[in-house]
Amino acid sequence: MVELREHDQKTLEALRKLDGKGTVEEIAETSGLAHAAVMRAALKLSNKKLVQLQEQKRTTVTLNEEGRTYEEKGLPERRLIKSLIRLGGTAKIEKAVNNAKLQKSLVPIALGWLRKKNWATLSRKEKILRASEEPKEGTDEKVIRLLAKKDTIITQDLDKEKRRIMEVLRKRKLLHVKDETIRTLKLTADGQKLIDKGIKIAKEVSQLTPELIITGKWRKAKLRQFDVSAAGPQVYPGKIHPLQQIIERARRIFLEMGFTEIRGPLVETAFWNFDALFQPQDHPAREMQDTFYLSNPKEGKLPRKTVVDAVARAHEDGWTTGSKGWRYKWSPDEARRLLLRTHTTSETIKHLSKHRKPPIKVFSIDKVYRNEQLTYKNTAEFYQIEGIVVDKAVTFRDLMGTLKAFYSRFGLKKVQFWPCYFPYTEPSAQAMVYVPKLKHWMELCGMGIFRPEVLAPMGIKYPVLAWGGGLERIAMLELKLDDIRLLYDNRLEWIRSTPLCQ
Amino acid sequence: MPVITLHEERFSKFVGRKLTLAEITEWIPWLGFDIEEVGEDYLKVEFNPNRIDFCSYAGVARAFKGLRGWETGLPNYKVSDSGITLKISRAVSNVRPFMLAAVVRNLELDEEDVVDLMEMQEDLHWGVGRDRKKASIGVHNLDAVKPPFTFTAAKPNSIKFIPLDKTDEMSLQEILERHEKGMAYKHLIDWSPTYPLLIDRDKQVLSMPPIINGELTKIEEKTRNLFLDVTGTDIEAVEKSLNVLCTSLADMGGEIERIRVEYPDQTRFSPNLTPEKMNLKTTFTNNTLGLRLSTSRIIECLERSRLGARRTEKGVIEVAIPAYRIDILHEIDLVEEVAIGYGYYKLKPTFPSSVTIGEQHPALKTANLARQIAIGLGFTEMMNFTLTNERLQREKMRRKEEEEVRLANPVSAEYTIMRQDLLPGLMKNLADNRHESFPQRLFEVSDIVKLNAKTETQCERRLHIVAVSSHAKANFTEIKSAAEAFAANMAIGDWKIKATEHTSFLKGRAASIHIRNEEIGILGEIHPEVLNNFGLENPTVAFEIDLEALID
Structure with a gap:
C-alpha cells in the first residue's frame, strides 16, 4: 500500500495535467505548491519509483558591466581598427589610440586582439599599425549583440561555434556565467497506474492557524508531518561588519585594562601631527609622497603662542630639555598646513597637553591615512591601535608588559621586542609576534617612551609609554585573509558567510 | 628605508670570525635591523637612516662585534x-x-x-x-x-x-x-x-x-x-x-x-673625528628602563654599543660618541644605547601598577547604540573609506558641485575628496553586490568630514548613520518606519518629518528629518536615475541621520 501525503498527491496530479512530464518550476506553477515543497515531494516519489527525477545542467550567460560597455562602444580592437582605417590604414599606435579615444588601460587589450585576430600588423620598432580594410563583424561581436538583445542566453542552446566564442568572451571577463540545474519529473509506469486508479486528495493542514487553535478544529484536522531534515530557504541576519567586530574586541580589551578612549579630528594641522612630536620639518615622512595634504582648506590655526614657541625651540636647539635639537630654522607656515593625520598620536599628544595629572591610561582605535596606492597589503586609510600609559614611575619594561598583556588577549602570546627608531620616542622598540602559520616574526606595532623634546613643550612631567600599530594586520590574521582589500570591499557574500565567533 | 645585503662570507671577514647565516639572522635584529629576506648565503636587512653608519659592511660589523662582546668600546681611528x-x-x-x-x-x-x-x-x-x-x-x-x-x-x-x-x-x-x-x-x-x-x-x-x-x-x-x-x-x-x-x-x-x-x-x-662628549646618569638610566644596573655595568653596556664611557663622579658617566653617529641628541638616546648593549632580549616585561578606570568615548558609545538598533532592524554593516571622489559623491548621485575637503596630492582618481555624507558609499556597495540575493538591507555608522571655519582645522568630523533597503517591493513606508524605529530607540524626542526636495531622491517621496528646527537627516526613495547610474534594478530606499546631536 502506497501512502501519499497531500503534497505528493498534488505533485502527481500536476504531472497528470502536464501529460506525465514537467520541470519542478512547471509543477510548482500548476499545483500551486512552493518550489521547495515540490522538490521534497519529487524526492519522495522518486524513492517510491512513482516518478523519475532527471537533472540537467544548463548555463545562462549575461553581459557584465564591461561587456555592456563594449556592446555600446564596440570592442577595444574594433574601436582601434576603425580609427586606424579613418587615419588611412597606417598610423603610429599613439595616434590611432588617441583618435579612437581609447582609455590607457584598454590599449594593451586592443593591440593584443588586433594581432590575435590578424586585423592589423604592428611593426614594433617604429610602433606603427597597418591595416588594409575594416574587418567584417566577427562572431564574438555577433554574440555580444545577441546577448544585449536577449539579455540572457542558455549556452547549451547554441551551436558549437557560438559556444566556442562564448568561452572566449568568458575568458575576456565580459560575461556573468551562472550554472543552473534543471530538474524534470517524469511519471513512471507505476505512477501512471496509481493515477489511473484515481487520486483522492486528503486535505492536510500544513499551517496551524489562529482559527484552528481558537475553535478547537485542530483536533479533527489532519496536521501534516514535516520532513524536518529538508532544506529551507536561507535567511541572513542583520550583522556587524567583521572588521568592526574586531575593533570592538580590541576596544573591550582596552576598557577591561582600565584605559579611557579618546577621539580626535581626521584632518589635523602638521603641528599636531608632526611638529609637536618632534618630527623635523624636513623629515622624509612629511613629504608629499607619504602624507596626504589638503588643497581645501589649506591651512589651520596653531595653538597658543607659548606652546608653539616651545615646540619651535625644541626643534631648533632643544629648548630647556638639554637636547641638541634638530638645529634648523623652524617654520610656523609649515606647521599650519592641513593634512589627513598619519597616526592617532596627533590626538594623544593633544590630549596629554590638556590632561597632565597621572595616572593616565588612554587608547584609541581610529582612522589614519598614508599616501599609498591600494594593493593587497596597503590601503590609503586604515585603523591604528594606540595605547598610552602615563604615571610617575613607569618604565620601558612596563611598556613591554602592558603591550604583551594587550596582545595576548588576541591570542598573540609569543612576542619579542626589537630595537627600532621613531622620531618621538626613546628608547623605542618594535613588537614582533611569531606567526606559526607563516613561520616568521611579523611586526605588530611600534612603541617607546616619549622623548623629553616632546614632553617639555606640553608641560608633561612624567614618562609617557606609548605603542601603536595597525589593526588590519591582526584582523587579517583573525579572519584568515591575505589581501587587505577584502576588509573594505564590502562583499555581502563574505560578510554574510563570516561567522561572528572566530 | 635603506637596505643592505650581507653576504655570509664577506660579513664574516669584516667581523673577523667565521659566522653562519643562522647566527647573523639570530643576532642582527637586536641591533635594530629588520630582516627583509633570508637567502641561500645572504641576508637582506633594512635599517633606519638615524643609524646611517649601518650603510656599509664595516659599520654593521663594528656594531655586531660590540653586541657579541668581541670588540667593545669606542673604535679608534688614527x-x-x-x-x-x-x-x-x-x-x-x-x-x-x-x-x-x-x-x-x-x-x-x-x-x-x-x-x-x-x-x-x-x-x-x-x-x-x-x-x-x-x-x-x-x-x-x-x-x-x-x-x-x-x-x-x-x-x-x-x-x-x-x-x-x-x-x-x-x-x-x-x-x-x-x-x-x-x-x-x-x-x-x-x-x-x-x-x-x-x-x-x-x-x-x-x-x-x-x-x-x-x-x-x-x-x-x-x-x-x-x-x-x-x-x-x-x-x-x-x-x-x-x-x-x-x-x-x-x-x-x-x-x-x-x-x-x-x-x-x-x-x-x-676630517675631524674627535668624539663628542655627553653625560649619562645611572639613576636616569635605571628609572627609564626599569632596571637596577650598577654604574660599571652600564659602562659595559655602553661599550658594547661601541661608545666610550668612563665614570666621572658618583652615578655620572661621561660618554664619548664616535664621530660617525648622527643620532645622539639627548641623554635619553644614551639610555637606549645601554638597553641595546644590555640586550633587549634580556628585558623582562613587567606590568605597571597604575590604577585607572576605563571609559568609552561618548561618540563611540552613540555609534555602538546606533549599530545595535540598525542590526536589530535587519540591516548589515558596511565599512567604506572616508576618502572618495566627485564621480561617486556627486555625478552618480545627481548632485550639484559643492565645496568639500579636497586632497592636494591624491594618489589616484578614486580618492580625491573626503565624503560629506555616507549614502553614495552604500549605493556603491549595492552596485557591487547586485548579484547577491535580495532583499539587501545595508547600513554604515561612520564619519564624514565637513568644512567648518570655526574649528582649528577649518573642518570637522561628524558621526552619521545611513541605512538602505533594496528589493523589489522597497518603498517609502518601509524606510520611514525603519527611521522612526531607529529614532524612537535612540530616544530622539521631538523630531519632525517634513516634505523636501533632494536631487538624489524621488520628488514627493523624500523627507527631511528635524530636531528642534535643525535639519539632521533625510529619508526617501532613491531617484530612478541614480539607480540607473549605479546599475541597480530594484527600488531602493534610504535614510541618513547626523548623530552629533545625540552624543553626550
Whole structure:
C-alpha cells in the first residue's frame, strides 16, 4: 500500500495535467505548491519509483558591466581598427589610440586582439599599425549583440561555434556565467497506474492557524508531518561588519585594562601631527609622497603662542630639555598646513597637553591615512591601535608588559621586542609576534617612551609609554585573509558567510 | 628605508670570525635591523637612516662585534697629516657654501668593496644629504690629480670636461641639460649664475658637485689612494657624511689623512673625528628602563654599543660618541644605547601598577547604540573609506558641485575628496553586490568630514548613520518606519518629518528629518536615475541621520 501525503498527491496530479512530464518550476506553477515543497515531494516519489527525477545542467550567460560597455562602444580592437582605417590604414599606435579615444588601460587589450585576430600588423620598432580594410563583424561581436538583445542566453542552446566564442568572451571577463540545474519529473509506469486508479486528495493542514487553535478544529484536522531534515530557504541576519567586530574586541580589551578612549579630528594641522612630536620639518615622512595634504582648506590655526614657541625651540636647539635639537630654522607656515593625520598620536599628544595629572591610561582605535596606492597589503586609510600609559614611575619594561598583556588577549602570546627608531620616542622598540602559520616574526606595532623634546613643550612631567600599530594586520590574521582589500570591499557574500565567533 | 645585503662570507671577514647565516639572522635584529629576506648565503636587512653608519659592511660589523662582546668600546681611528690643501673660493658661498675633504690611502679594493662604496654613497645621499641637497659626496682617485685643490664656481659655458662613464667632453650647461644626473639634480644649482666645480692645480676637473664626478678620477679595483669630497648646504650633514665614509674606509684597511681646508674667513682641518662628549646618569638610566644596573655595568653596556664611557663622579658617566653617529641628541638616546648593549632580549616585561578606570568615548558609545538598533532592524554593516571622489559623491548621485575637503596630492582618481555624507558609499556597495540575493538591507555608522571655519582645522568630523533597503517591493513606508524605529530607540524626542526636495531622491517621496528646527537627516526613495547610474534594478530606499546631536 502506497501512502501519499497531500503534497505528493498534488505533485502527481500536476504531472497528470502536464501529460506525465514537467520541470519542478512547471509543477510548482500548476499545483500551486512552493518550489521547495515540490522538490521534497519529487524526492519522495522518486524513492517510491512513482516518478523519475532527471537533472540537467544548463548555463545562462549575461553581459557584465564591461561587456555592456563594449556592446555600446564596440570592442577595444574594433574601436582601434576603425580609427586606424579613418587615419588611412597606417598610423603610429599613439595616434590611432588617441583618435579612437581609447582609455590607457584598454590599449594593451586592443593591440593584443588586433594581432590575435590578424586585423592589423604592428611593426614594433617604429610602433606603427597597418591595416588594409575594416574587418567584417566577427562572431564574438555577433554574440555580444545577441546577448544585449536577449539579455540572457542558455549556452547549451547554441551551436558549437557560438559556444566556442562564448568561452572566449568568458575568458575576456565580459560575461556573468551562472550554472543552473534543471530538474524534470517524469511519471513512471507505476505512477501512471496509481493515477489511473484515481487520486483522492486528503486535505492536510500544513499551517496551524489562529482559527484552528481558537475553535478547537485542530483536533479533527489532519496536521501534516514535516520532513524536518529538508532544506529551507536561507535567511541572513542583520550583522556587524567583521572588521568592526574586531575593533570592538580590541576596544573591550582596552576598557577591561582600565584605559579611557579618546577621539580626535581626521584632518589635523602638521603641528599636531608632526611638529609637536618632534618630527623635523624636513623629515622624509612629511613629504608629499607619504602624507596626504589638503588643497581645501589649506591651512589651520596653531595653538597658543607659548606652546608653539616651545615646540619651535625644541626643534631648533632643544629648548630647556638639554637636547641638541634638530638645529634648523623652524617654520610656523609649515606647521599650519592641513593634512589627513598619519597616526592617532596627533590626538594623544593633544590630549596629554590638556590632561597632565597621572595616572593616565588612554587608547584609541581610529582612522589614519598614508599616501599609498591600494594593493593587497596597503590601503590609503586604515585603523591604528594606540595605547598610552602615563604615571610617575613607569618604565620601558612596563611598556613591554602592558603591550604583551594587550596582545595576548588576541591570542598573540609569543612576542619579542626589537630595537627600532621613531622620531618621538626613546628608547623605542618594535613588537614582533611569531606567526606559526607563516613561520616568521611579523611586526605588530611600534612603541617607546616619549622623548623629553616632546614632553617639555606640553608641560608633561612624567614618562609617557606609548605603542601603536595597525589593526588590519591582526584582523587579517583573525579572519584568515591575505589581501587587505577584502576588509573594505564590502562583499555581502563574505560578510554574510563570516561567522561572528572566530 | 635603506637596505643592505650581507653576504655570509664577506660579513664574516669584516667581523673577523667565521659566522653562519643562522647566527647573523639570530643576532642582527637586536641591533635594530629588520630582516627583509633570508637567502641561500645572504641576508637582506633594512635599517633606519638615524643609524646611517649601518650603510656599509664595516659599520654593521663594528656594531655586531660590540653586541657579541668581541670588540667593545669606542673604535679608534688614527688620522695623520696629508699635507694637502683645499681652497674654498668665495664664488661658491651662494650656491654650495660648504666642502670638507679627506684622503684615505693604501686601500686594496676588490670588486665588492667598490660596490659597497657606491651603495654607501647612495644611502648617505638619501639619508643624510636629503637627496644631495644638504650634502653630496665625491670619491676620487687621488693619484690621477695634483693637489692643491680648489672648490670654486664657473660660468655654465666656460669649461668642458668628460663626465663619469662618458667619452665626450661636455660643458657644465650641457651636463645639466643632457646628462641623466644633470637633469635629475639640476634644481640644486641651475638658479645660480655660476656652477660649483672642484679642480686641481692644473685646473683639471675632479667633479661638478652635487651633480657628477669627472671621468678623470674614476675609481677602479686597482685604485689605492682616495680623495673624498663632501659638499653641501648644511655643514653638519657634510661633516657627518664624511665621517661615516672615512671610518668605513678605514675599517676596510685604509689610512685616513687630514686635509687643510681654507675658507675665505677661516681654516679648518678635516676630517675631524674627535668624539663628542655627553653625560649619562645611572639613576636616569635605571628609572627609564626599569632596571637596577650598577654604574660599571652600564659602562659595559655602553661599550658594547661601541661608545666610550668612563665614570666621572658618583652615578655620572661621561660618554664619548664616535664621530660617525648622527643620532645622539639627548641623554635619553644614551639610555637606549645601554638597553641595546644590555640586550633587549634580556628585558623582562613587567606590568605597571597604575590604577585607572576605563571609559568609552561618548561618540563611540552613540555609534555602538546606533549599530545595535540598525542590526536589530535587519540591516548589515558596511565599512567604506572616508576618502572618495566627485564621480561617486556627486555625478552618480545627481548632485550639484559643492565645496568639500579636497586632497592636494591624491594618489589616484578614486580618492580625491573626503565624503560629506555616507549614502553614495552604500549605493556603491549595492552596485557591487547586485548579484547577491535580495532583499539587501545595508547600513554604515561612520564619519564624514565637513568644512567648518570655526574649528582649528577649518573642518570637522561628524558621526552619521545611513541605512538602505533594496528589493523589489522597497518603498517609502518601509524606510520611514525603519527611521522612526531607529529614532524612537535612540530616544530622539521631538523630531519632525517634513516634505523636501533632494536631487538624489524621488520628488514627493523624500523627507527631511528635524530636531528642534535643525535639519539632521533625510529619508526617501532613491531617484530612478541614480539607480540607473549605479546599475541597480530594484527600488531602493534610504535614510541618513547626523548623530552629533545625540552624543553626550
